[in-house]
Amino acid sequence: MYIVVCAFASTSAPAMFNRFLGMTARGFVYTLAILIWFNIYMYKAFEKESWGENIKSVKPAIKNIYYKGNIELLTGNYPRLAIVGSRRMTEYGAKVIEKWMGELVSAGVVIVSGFMYGVDQKAHKTCMEFGGKTIAILGWGIDLKVAENDIEMYEKILEKDGLILSEYEGNKQPELWTFPARDRVMAGVSDAILVVEAAEKSGSLITAKYAKQYKKKVLAVPGQVTSKVAEGTNWLIKSGEAKLVSSSGDILNEMDLSVGQMSLLIDRHSYDPILSLLSDEPKTVDDIGRILKIKMSDLLSKLTEMSLLGQVEERNGKYWRV
Structure with missing residues (x-):
């Protein structure tokens, strides 16, 4: 507390508040980045x-x-x-x-x-x-x-x-x-x-x-x-x-699977294949269908549903992950 008071002793109240918020925001972002890094790269024991x-x-x-x-x-x-x-x-x-x-x-x-x-x-x-x-x-x-x-x-x-x-x-x-x-x-x-x-x-x-x-x-x-x-x-x-x-x-x-099961598997795995594919860059519907080997009718239905859920959006003929 003493350090904070000294740092802002010669500063007006609004300016001091804004500067404190800025420091807090930077600290929050820094802390969040550390937590994300730990969550991704630090190993855990599987109980x-x-x-x-x-x-x-x-x-x-x-x-x-x-x-x-x-x-x-x-x-x-x-x-x-x-x-x-x-x-x-x-x-x-x-x-x-x-x-x-x-x-x-x-x-x-x-x-x-x-x-x-x-x-x-x-x-x-x-x-x-x-x-x-x-x-x-x-x-x-x-x-x-x-x-x-x-x-x-x-x-x-x-x-x-x-x-x-x-x-x-x-x-x-x-x-x-x-x-x-x-x-x-x-x-x-x-x-x-x-x-x-x-x-x-x-x-x-x-x-x-x-x-x-x-x-x-x-x-x-x-x-x-x-x-x-x-x-x-x-x-x-x-x-x-x-x-x-x-x-x-x-x-x-x-493995008792088929490509035709794609629509069921997309639902079961939270649309992972499509969202993962769009993680790197946006793609046209033709690109998505060709890479993932999904029937166009099934793909369009899923993309419409995902758009309504706010997971993807279509811009300039390409689908983007939101």
Whole structure:
């Protein structure tokens, strides 16, 4: 109080009041910014009483879960697909992910992966580009600083209302055994596993093995017989350990979903796919329909409803998120 009085001792009452309000406003904004930063980037422990059966059924049992971001992606009734594969992803693998992701996101599928370079990061990145939600499961401590090249994606996952989680607190360094341990978690929290590309001894085969143990559906993309990163996926298919899929429709059928469910899923998930797509920049109705693969009649109906709710507005032929 003494400091405040001294600061305004030679100031008229109205000017003093206005200056005090200005200081208060700046302080409020600063405090709010700190709270938002803490809410997004500070990790939390996921209380065990809130764990679902998908987490409790993981073996060896999970002791702790630490997370940043939207934990509802793990606890909510979302269809979750783990996309795994080689760190030496080829152009073929990248194109498969790009070609199929739009319909997967349109059907409300949350994409789960392991945040490593190659197939993992391609899955996270493409999912967000299509306006979807993604879960990154780490093989190291939840608060360990990621590599410089990964910072942008890490932050974008959180900014896009995604989820980052780990069994390990703080700055624990990755070890050889932490990645297979991570793989069992990915298999446990997902409804199905898609192996895009995998070599003969790929860690993705470990994820597939756990998925079979948990009675989850294991799906695999066939690859060229001359490709080293197709030896694992082709073996999964040939041995009957995985079912061959050649389109996003095959995946949705295996997960008992369809793109036609989009209108129901939009209602269930608070219009996330459309709003997420409009977060970066406004888009025409044709762009929205093309990217999210929604029937035009359904899309126009939803956009009208969202406009009435004040969630979007149409200006100069484009839809903007409000």
